[in-house]
Amino acid sequence: MTVSELCAIVLIMLGEPIRDRRAERHERTKAEILEAAWDIARAAGLAGLTLRDVAHRVGMRPPSMYSYFDSKNAVYDAMYAQGCREFLDRVTRLALTGDALRDLKTGSRMFVEFCVEDPARYQLMFQRTIPGFEPSAESYALAVQALRTMGSHLAKIGIAAPEALDMVTALTTGLADQQISNDPGGDRWLKLVDEAMEMFFAHMSNRTQGRLG
Amino acid sequence: MTVSELCAIVLIMLGEPIRDRRAERHERTKAEILEAAWDIARAAGLAGLTLRDVAHRVGMRPPSMYSYFDSKNAVYDAMYAQGCREFLDRVTRLALTGDALRDLKTGSRMFVEFCVEDPARYQLMFQRTIPGFEPSAESYALAVQALRTMGSHLAKIGIAAPEALDMVTALTTGLADQQISNDPGGDRWLKLVDEAMEMFFAHMSNRTQGRLG
DNA sequence: GTCTATATTTGGATAGAC
DNA sequence: GTCTATCCAAATATAGAC
Numbered sequence: 055m056t057v058s059e060l061c062a063i064v065l066i067m068l069g070e071p072i073r074d075r076r077a078e079r080h081e082r083t084k085a086e087i088l089e090a091a092w093d094i095a096r097a098a099g100l101a102g103l104t105l106r107d108v109a110h111r112v113g114m115r116p117p118s119m120y121s122y123f124d125s126k127n128a129v130y131d132a133m134y135a136q137g138c139r140e141f142l143d144r145v146t147r148l149a150l151t152g153d154a155l156r157d158l159k160t161g162s163r164m165f166v167e168f169c170v171e172d173p174a175r176y177q178l179m180f181q182r183t184i185p186g187f188e189p190s191a192e193s194y195a196l197a198v199q200a201l202r203t204m205g206s207h208l209a210k211i212g213i214a215a216p217e218a219l220d221m222v223t224a225l226t227t228g229l230a231d232q233q234i235s236n237d238p239g240g241d242r243w244l245k246l247v248d249e250a251m252e253m254f255f256a257h258m259s260n261r262t263q264g265r266l267g
Numbered sequence: 268m269t270v271s272e273l274c275a276i277v278l279i280m281l282g283e284p285i286r287d288r289r290a291e292r293h294e295r296t297k298a299e300i301l302e303a304a305w306d307i308a309r310a311a312g313l314a315g316l317t318l319r320d321v322a323h324r325v326g327m328r329p330p331s332m333y334s335y336f337d338s339k340n341a342v343y344d345a346m347y348a349q350g351c352r353e354f355l356d357r358v359t360r361l362a363l364t365g366d367a368l369r370d371l372k373t374g375s376r377m378f379v380e381f382c383v384e385d386p387a388r389y390q391l392m393f394q395r396t397i398p399g400f401e402p403s404a405e406s407y408a409l410a411v412q413a414l415r416t417m418g419s420h421l422a423k424i425g426i427a428a429p430e431a432l433d434m435v436t437a438l439t440t441g442l443a444d445q446q447i448s449n450d451p452g453g454d455r456w457l458k459l460v461d462e463a464m465e466m467f468f469a470h471m472s473n474r475t476q477g478r479l480g
Numbered sequence: 481g482t483c484t485a486t487a488t489t490t491g492g493a494t495a496g497a498c
Numbered sequence: 499g500t501c502t503a504t505c506c507a508a509a510t511a512t513a514g515a516c
Contacts, residue, residue: 083481101314102398104509117511118482126510181448183396185315217459220445224456224463228441232433235394243437246430250437256473257466293499317491330493331500339492 084122095174130187137179138196145203154211159251162226169230297335308387343400350392351409358416367424372464375439382443
């Protein structure tokens with residue numbers, strides 16, 4: 055049982071309303087601030103994010119931010135967690151068929167698109183180039199969970215050897231990275247994802263055959 | 268004829284010494300500053316570089332930096348140019364044999380090692396994640412030259428189609444990127460370079476055969 | 481919860497003496 | 499060329515009134 059559930063029970067016993075409208079409003083404002091933060095980060099670069107700009111965008115003064123987040127890094131951390139949740143959501147919603155190559159394509163297309171559609175998020179989650187920032191234990195747990203889910207999918211497909219996993223991650227992040235840095239908004243590398251997976255799949259098959267033969 | 272050559276001639280006619288010991292000293296100090304800047308960038312992260320720290324490291328006060336570089340971005344630019352020159356140097360010195368696969372391995376190993384051995388340089392040259400920095404025209408010309416040389420090598424090997432080039436760059440940058448962010452100092456992805464190139468090469472051969480057949 | 485006012489820090493950059 | 503002194507701007511963060 056969580057703390058908030060416990061609180062709800064206590065409130066019922068006291069005859070208080072269960073919903074805390076104040077807390078709900080607080081959460082809504084937090085979400086609004088985060089949305090603004092993403093906008094700023096996308097426009098000015100992740101490193102160019104300032105609480106000042108975020109505050110201005112939501113119509114507040116900078117000090118008011120501290121009613122919602124303890125520090126700038128807390129904002130980064132919340133963004134990081136949001137990114138992880140979104141990624142985890144997409145990983146779990148993948149429509150897999152059991153056809154190994156097809157599922158491999160589906161998964162890696164999802165990954166590359168996820169990276170490409172928001173370079174600021176990509177930078178925050180996968181490049182970690184912000185000087186003082188390191189995700190909190192809670193946020194990092196989300197990242198671990200997402201990667202584990204991804205890994206179990208790959209295992210189901212038959213990709214379990216560490217070198218094979220490493221090769222896939224290199225391929226997909228390479229495609230995403232090139233797309234973001236050399237053709238933002240385009241599809242020059244995006245459209246190579248299927249071919250890359252075919253290439254990788256053929257390579258895997260050859261290796262396996264070679265061992266068996 | 269360059270301006271400095273012209274100056275040399277004028278000096279000779281005036282009976283002045285050709286070597287300008289003051290200018291030489293100036294260049295030496297500039298180089299020393301750049302070396303310190305690299306050290307700081309490697310330790311504090313590229314974005315964490317400050318003129319203050321650089322000055323302290325070379326035993327100067329911050330304002331003295333401005334006798335050598337007009338601005339902080341000028342320092343970044345000089346570092347960028349240095350990186351390009353080093354890369355160009357390695358590209359031109361590649362010991363190529365004419366054997367396509369072998370040369371492909373040699374070239375990509377060089378590239379990945381170049382990236383991995385200095386993540387700060389990698390970030391500066393290939394990720395471009397510093398908020399205000401953009402290379403000057405002169406420095407960028409060096410980058411273009413390096414990429415063109417690399418491209419002509421690949422063309423000699425038979426990799427000329429844009430999609431093939433894009434696939435190779437995705438593979439190599441992906442390997443470098445993963446090595447840097449997930450196993451700094453190790454060789455988990457580094458040791459996959461040869462296998463990746465074999466995979467790519469086999470893929471290329473299949474495609475060509477398919478077209479011919 | 482939001483504001484004004486302010487503290488603090490940091491870091492880039494300039495002026496002018498020596 | 500180097501220094502001291504200083505400026506300026508940006509940006510995080512806090513105190514306390516309303």
